[in-house]
Amino acid sequence: MIQINPIIRLVNRNLTISINPGFIIWQILFPLIYIFVAGFAYTSLIDSVPFGGKNLDYPAFLASGMIGFNIMNSTLISGIIIWNDRRHGMFEQIMSGPFTRTHYILSNIATIGIIGLFSAALITAVGYPVFFDSVEFNIVTIPLIIFGSVVGAILFGSIASIISVKLRSSEGFNVIINTVFLFCAFASTAFYPVQGAPQPLATIFYLNPLSYLVDIIRAGIFGQVTDFVITEMLVLVALAAILFVIATKLLTKLDF
Amino acid sequence: MLCIETKDLRKKYASTLAVDGVDLQIESGQVFGFLGPNGAGKSTVIKLLTTLISPSNGKISVLGIDSAKHPLEIRKKIGVVLQQPSYEPTLSAEKSLEKYGMMWNIDKKIRKKRTEELLSAFGLEEIRKKKMDDLSIGQRRRVQVAREFMHDMELLFLDEPTVGLDPAARRKLLDFLREQVKNSGLTIFYTTHVLSEAEYLCDNIAIINNGKIMAVDSPSELKNRFGHEKTIKIHISKVSEELKSKLSKIPECQIKLEPEPTVIINSTKSEIILMNILQILNETETKINDLSAIPTNLEEIFLKVVGDSN
Ligand SMILES: Nc1ncnc2c1ncn2[C@@H]1O[C@H](COP(=O)(O)OP(=O)(O)O)[C@@H](O)[C@H]1O
Ligand SMILES: [Mg+2]
Numbered sequence: 001m002i003q004i005n006p007i008i009r010l011v012n013r014n015l016t017i018s019i020n021p022g023f024i025i026w027q028i029l030f031p032l033i034y035i036f037v038a039g040f041a042y043t044s045l046i047d048s049v050p051f052g053g054k055n056l057d058y059p060a061f062l063a064s065g066m067i068g069f070n071i072m073n074s075t076l077i078s079g080i081i082i083w084n085d086r087r088h089g090m091f092e093q094i095m096s097g098p099f100t101r102t103h104y105i106l107s108n109i110a111t112i113g114i115i116g117l118f119s120a121a122l123i124t125a126v127g128y129p130v131f132f133d134s135v136e137f138n139i140v141t142i143p144l145i146i147f148g149s150v151v152g153a154i155l156f157g158s159i160a161s162i163i164s165v166k167l168r169s170s171e172g173f174n175v176i177i178n179t180v181f182l183f184c185a186f187a188s189t190a191f192y193p194v195q196g197a198p199q200p201l202a203t204i205f206y207l208n209p210l211s212y213l214v215d216i217i218r219a220g221i222f223g224q225v226t227d228f229v230i231t232e233m234l235v236l237v238a239l240a241a242i243l244f245v246i247a248t249k250l251l252t253k254l255d256f
Numbered sequence: 257m258l259c260i261e262t263k264d265l266r267k268k269y270a271s272t273l274a275v276d277g278v279d280l281q282i283e284s285g286q287v288f289g290f291l292g293p294n295g296a297g298k299s300t301v302i303k304l305l306t307t308l309i310s311p312s313n314g315k316i317s318v319l320g321i322d323s324a325k326h327p328l329e330i331r332k333k334i335g336v337v338l339q340q341p342s343y344e345p346t347l348s349a350e351k352s353l354e355k356y357g358m359m360w361n362i363d364k365k366i367r368k369k370r371t372e373e374l375l376s377a378f379g380l381e382e383i384r385k386k387k388m389d390d391l392s393i394g395q396r397r398r399v400q401v402a403r404e405f406m407h408d409m410e411l412l413f414l415d416e417p418t419v420g421l422d423p424a425a426r427r428k429l430l431d432f433l434r435e436q437v438k439n440s441g442l443t444i445f446y447t448t449h450v451l452s453e454a455e456y457l458c459d460n461i462a463i464i465n466n467g468k469i470m471a472v473d474s475p476s477e478l479k480n481r482f483g484h485e486k487t488i489k490i491h492i493s494k495v496s497e498e499l500k501s502k503l504s505k506i507p508e509c510q511i512k513l514e515p516e517p518t519v520i521i522n523s524t525k526s527e528i529i530l531m532n533i534l535q536i537l538n539e540t541e542t543k544i545n546d547l548s549a550i551p552t553n554l555e556e557i558f559l560k561v562v563g564d565s566n
Contacts, residue, residue, distance in 0.1 A: 013359055088342065097331055099331075255309070
């Protein structure tokens with residue numbers, strides 16, 4: 001039986017050490033500025049984006065993509081926590097206290113889940129005026145956003161964890177994690193529709209889990225759950241499961 | 257009650273046998289010193305006893321709990337200050353204590369009270385609002401040790417806690433620890449390579465080298481046991497061939513020529529040997545410039561025990 005209390009206490013600690021003004025600005029201000037500046041600036045270039053059976057305004061398309069992007073971004077937290085804990089001896093300290101590795105891993109997932117959900121909710125609320133014309137809220141909207149937040153948090157959180165376990169130097173960690181996340185952000189359908197992209201880029205878009213994540217969230221918001229989206233959900237779950245197992249194995253094997 | 261018990265404890269890293277057949281039986285309610293030079297295996301033993309790593313061989317029981325079966329149950333009852341620094345860089349000293357208490361599920365009111373007490377006991381009031389990242393190594397170390405007293409425990413492991421502390425802070429910490437053991441019946445497992453600390457603080461001391469326990473006893477018993485061995489130095493004017501050949505027949509004595517001619521006796525029967533040597537010096541008409549007997553302190557016992565095992 002896994003106890004819940006130790007996990008809640010670790011989540012409390014995780015949130016205390018990670019939430020600071022810099023992080024909040026990065027999590028909230030950046031997406032907002034991006035939605036309003038880029039969203040409207042590019043409208044003249046990108047007239048409308050076909051999605052499912054619909055045509056979306058570019059700002060609506062971008063704002064919904066931003067939710068997925070923010071979920072991914074918030075998982076950086078998990079990598080940073082693990083990496084800092086190892087660097088500053090807190091991992092050993094926690095592991096010699098009233099906690100198990102399972103508590104530690106689950107608390108990290110819960111932390112990014114909470115931050116992911118929170119930022120998804122925030123972007124949804126603030127982006128709402130931008131995409132409300134095209135919104136088709138229905139019974140699956142909220143479940144799909146929550147599904148995306150949780151599965152996305154596990155998937156990208158595992159990637160961040162794997163990188164943080166494998167890298168000890170601070171330069172290496174920052175360079176790799178930023179490169180991976182930046183690549184995922186821009187080689188995806190978060191900011192740019194696949195329809196306008198040249199063929200090789202379009203293929204890369206669909207080798208990138210963030211594209212699946214934003215497609216699922218868009219499907220929820222704009223009410224366009226197609227067979228393809230369901231396939232994407234299955235792929236995302238499978239990928240998240242595999243990466244989670246790898247990350248857990250690596251964390252379990254970490255030596256002192 | 258036995259607080260810690262190990263049987264034939266071994267830990268092997270790729271090519272090093274860091275812990276090589278350690279048998280410990282430690283009673284509760286004392287400060288148990290674990291003394292050894294760098295690389296002796298002290299930290300590895302602490303990691304084994306605190307269930308951070310598992311042994312290659314042997315059995316560990318801590319507070320009557322089998323460490324292979326119920327490691328979490330052990331960890332709930334112990335406190336650990338490891339050798340390496342451990343801190344939350346973004347938190348203040350005060351908040352570090354507070355949050356640590358929270359992690360140990362200590363009631364908020366008690367947390368507040370203990371934080372104040374510990375900040376004062378460890379002389380941290382002036383830096384309480386400073387971020388851990390901005391503290392000096394010694395200040396961080398003090399927070400790290402203080403933090404461990406936020407929660408209740410039956411047994412506390414301290415791995416070289418005084419490294420980086422100035423003499424005043426060091427003494428303050430040792431006195432604080434003594435007080436805790438006296439007042440709350442806490443047991444402390446204390447590793448150090450500083451002998452004076454072990455002598456000042458510990459009720460019993462184990463000397464470890466190359467992963468093996470060389471001796472276990474109280475500081476005074478250790479002195480008694482090895483203390484019979486005395487070193488006597490006789491500084492002489494010159495060394496003749498005759499003297500050399502006569503002295504070579506006497507065991508446990510050696511001649512040193514540099515920096516000045518000296519006869520050194522190192523034995524449990526130094527006095528008897530001294531009589532013989534004085535006679536020889538007399539026969540060979542060797543003049544004695546100076547004679548000194550070096551009393552045994554723990555440091556010499558330590559160096560001798562460790563030296564013998566190397
Ligand atoms: N994780 C490890 N991997 C390989 N060798 C190790 C590891 N930890 C310790 N050792 C080796 O084990 C021996 C004992 O180390 P340690 O217990 O840290 O000594 P002490 O704490 O007494 O200075 C040393 O030779 C050290 O190099
Ligand atoms: Mg050590």
